[in-house]
Amino acid sequence: MTAPDTGDRPPGAAADISSQSGLAAALTPVLTVAVSLLGLCLLWGFAANAWPSRAFPGPGQVGQVLLAEAANGDLFYHLGATLGRVAAAYVVAMVVGSVIGVLLGSHRSADRFFSPWLVLFLNIPALVVIVLAYIWFGLNEAAAIGAVAVNKIPNVVVTMREGARALDPSYAEMAAVYRFGPLERIRHVLLPQLQPYLAAASRSGIALIWKIVLVVELLGRSYGVGFQIYLYFQLFDVAAILAYTLAFVAVMLVIELLLVQPIERYATRWRRRPA
């Protein structure tokens, strides 16, 4: 994680060295990812050629379906719907889970009392929560998003509870002596300390949430990627199933590269060596 300290080098020197090889250093990971994905596509193509079947289309066929769905606008409509649900469920799960997690992490008696509840909720299958939510609250958007959030909240709670246990009391004491306001304490003392835990919960959260959102859409919604996959499953159209899946994975990848990673770089700018 941390590189050895370079001793008495002034802070400017590090920046000079990194700017010389900056372009190459920035391109190398992108190139590696591109080559790696290309390799996977080639492998897939060979396999599809070797075992030709309607149930195992090659990358070319999937690409054609993808273009056709994109051209008639269906792809973006369904992607948008799913993305909206993912975003809503993510926000609800992170906010609720973080608040509960921090409270449990900082109050030992509450933690002892609610720990069994947490284990219970961690082990309830996603499918059960979804079915119950639809039965109790009806086949509506709120039930769908709520069910996804409830599935994710226990994981966020567990991660954030660890984060709250790792809080350094000396910063809180400094904030008390210098009379920081409640909002300042959250913004300048609490959240920066929880940032690695928030990042970890977010990372695992988004991946889990979008998979559960598909199930929710399959069971009780009439649009979205999950609904489309169910539709094409009934038509046995594997190319379309793969087209929708890959399109959404691509969207998540773009979000990771253009949103999550820059935010993380900004949040950890104060560390001497970015993690």
Place this chain on the structure above:
Amino acid sequence: MQPVGAVVPLRVDIAEKTFKSAQGVSITALQDLSFEVRQGEFACLLGPSGCGKTTTLRILLGLDKDFSGSFQLPEGGSNRIAAVFQEPTLLPWRTVEQNVRLALPKSLRTKNLDGLFDTLGLASMRSLYPAELSLGLARRAALARAFATEPAVLFLDEPFASLDERTAERLRHLLLTVWSARPTTALMVTHNLREALMLSDRIIVLAQRPAHVLGMFDVRLPRHYRNPQVMSDLLRSFHQKFPGVA
């Protein structure tokens, strides 16, 4: 020079402070500890390691409320306290200047800090993060934060511990420079007798645990007269008055 802020002196009257260990054994850290710090005075709390100096300071800072007795902080002026902790305790994710400004009351947030940063030699480091500072510089930043708040009383908890002697000596001089510009009622905890003799108007000598006041040692001499010769005289008379301490 007019002492600023304090109208009522700092008055401490702690009857007892006990800790309960994990095994349920209770240890008395402080017993019948009472002293006063006059307004605008720089006092040192001197005692052997582990005698309860930091515990006393934590009580005065309001961080430990589980004790019997009372204390009174100086009122009037800004009515605020400031502390320099054993560790610099700067927020690592905020720059030096942000660390200082965050500690200020809302009304002072935008005040000009150039003079303070200049005096402490931090002018070119305002935009650095604490991880980019040496320990000595981080301690200067902690001093800057404490003095910037213009407190009614200033608490210092061994602020020069774990520094090499030369750096510590420079920081002591810087502390005196900043303090003299605005003499604030100050209480510093230390186990370093030389440091106490150099900085303070008065030394409050504590006994071994449970801590109580053994006696006072007044250093009436103005600080600029305290050259090495005078310091060794002060040391000698201190040892005469408190044989076996430090």
